[in-house]
Amino acid sequence: MSHQWIVDLDEDDAFPSNSPVFNYPTADVIIRSSDNVHFRVHKIILSLASPVFADMFDLGKDCDQQVDGLPIIPMLEDFETAKVIEALFRLSYPIADPPLDTVADWYPVLRGAKKYMMEEAVKSLQSKLTGLSIKEPVRAFAVAASLQLEKETKDAAKHSLRLPFPSGRDEVELELISGRTYQRLLEFRNRCTVRVRNLTRDDSWVDRRTWPFFQRCPHCGQVVNESDNRLVASWWREYMMLSESALERSISEAVALADDVLWPPTSMAAVCSQCKTSALTDLKRFSIKRFRRAWATQVDLVISEEVANTTFF
Numbered sequence: 001m002s003h004q005w006i007v008d009l010d011e012d013d014a015f016p017s018n019s020p021v022f023n024y025p026t027a028d029v030i031i032r033s034s035d036n037v038h039f040r041v042h043k044i045i046l047s048l049a050s051p052v053f054a055d056m057f058d059l060g061k062d063c064d065q066q067v068d069g070l071p072i073i074p075m076l077e078d079f080e081t082a083k084v085i086e087a088l089f090r091l092s093y094p095i096a097d098p099p100l101d102t103v104a105d106w107y108p109v110l111r112g113a114k115k116y117m118m119e120e121a122v123k124s125l126q127s128k129l130t131g132l133s134i135k136e137p138v139r140a141f142a143v144a145a146s147l148q149l150e151k152e153t154k155d156a157a158k159h160s161l162r163l164p165f166p167s168g169r170d171e172v173e174l175e176l177i178s179g180r181t182y183q184r185l186l187e188f189r190n191r192c193t194v195r196v197r198n199l200t201r202d203d204s205w206v207d208r209r210t211w212p213f214f215q216r217c218p219h220c221g222q223v224v225n226e227s228d229n230r231l232v233a234s235w236w237r238e239y240m241m242l243s244e245s246a247l248e249r250s251i252s253e254a255v256a257l258a259d260d261v262l263w264p265p266t267s268m269a270a271v272c273s274q275c276k277t278s279a280l281t282d283l284k285r286f287s288i289k290r291f292r293r294a295w296a297t298q299v300d301l302v303i304s305e306e307v308a309n310t311t312f313f
C-alpha cells in the first residue's frame with residue numbers, strides 16, 4: 001500500500017466542519033472527506049470493514065497531522081465527499097443504512113466501497129440496485145453492466161421497457177458502458193416491442209357481440225379490416241393504431257389508457273349519434289380486458305424469454 005494517503009494539510013483546510021453523525025468522543029482517528037469534513041471514527045471498526053483502511057492506519061501510525069491528538073487521514077479523490085464517506089461508514093457501523101434513493105447517490109458509494117475493498121458494503125449496495133432500477137432503469141442498467149452484474153443488468157433492462165426511450169434525461173452513467181452494450185439494450189427493446197405488439201393484436205378471445213365497434217353501426221362509417229375481411233368502426237381502428245404506436249414508447253398496460261391514445265378515436269366516434277355516448281367507456285373497458293388478458297398469460301413470459309436470451313455485455 002502506498003503512502004498516498006498521508007499528505008500535508010493545506011492552509012485552506014484550517015477550518016473543517018465535523019460530521020454530525022460520526023463525531024465519537026472515543027474516536028482514535030479522523031478521516032477527512034474531500035470537501036473538508038472531519039469524521040471522528042474508530043480504527044478497529046473501519047479496519048474490520050476494509051483491509052485498505054487497515055493498511056492506511058498501519059502506515060499512518062506516525063502521521064504528524066493531528067487534531068485533538070488524533071491523526072488525520074485525508075480522502076484524496078473528488079468523489080470522496082462527506083456524503084459518500086458518511087454512507088460508507090454507515091455501512092460499516094451498526095447504525096441505520098444510508099438513504100440512497102437514486103443511482104446518482106448510490107454509484108459513488110459503491111465506487112468507494114470497491115476502492116476500499118469493503119466486501120459486505122459492496123454486497124449490501126448491490127442488493128439495492130434492482131430496487132433503484134424500477135425508478136431509473138437506464139442509469140441502473142449502465143452501472144450494472146459496467147460492473148458486469150448479470151442479474152441486476154437484466155432486471156434493469158426489463159424495467160426499462162416501461163419507460164419511454166430515450167428518456168430525454170441526462171443519464172450520465174451511460175458513459176460507463178460501450179456503444180455496443182447500449183445497442184444490445186435497444187435491440188432487446190425492439191424484440192420485446194414486436195413480440196408484445198403481436199400478442200396484443202391477437203383478439204381471438206373477443207366476443208364480437210359484446211363490443212359495439214365490431215358491430216354494424218347504422219350511423220358511422222364501416223371500414224373493412226383488410227387483414228381478415230371484418231367490418232369494424234373506423235374509430236376503433238384509429239385506437240388500435242395509436243395504442244400499438246404507444247407500445248413502442250413504453251411496454252406497459254398504462255399506454256393503452258393514456259389520454260393521447262383514447263381521445264382521438266373518441267373524438268371520431270363523437271360524430272356518430274349511436275357511438276358517441278359510449279365510445280370512451282367501451283374503449284377503456286375493452287383495452288383493459290385486452291391488455292390484462294395478454295399480460296396475465298403471455299407478456300411476462302415473452303419478456304422473460306427475451307431477458308434470458310440476451311447477453312448485454
Ligand SMILES: [Zn+2]
Pocket residue numbers: 217218219220221233272273274275276
Ligand atoms: Zn357509430
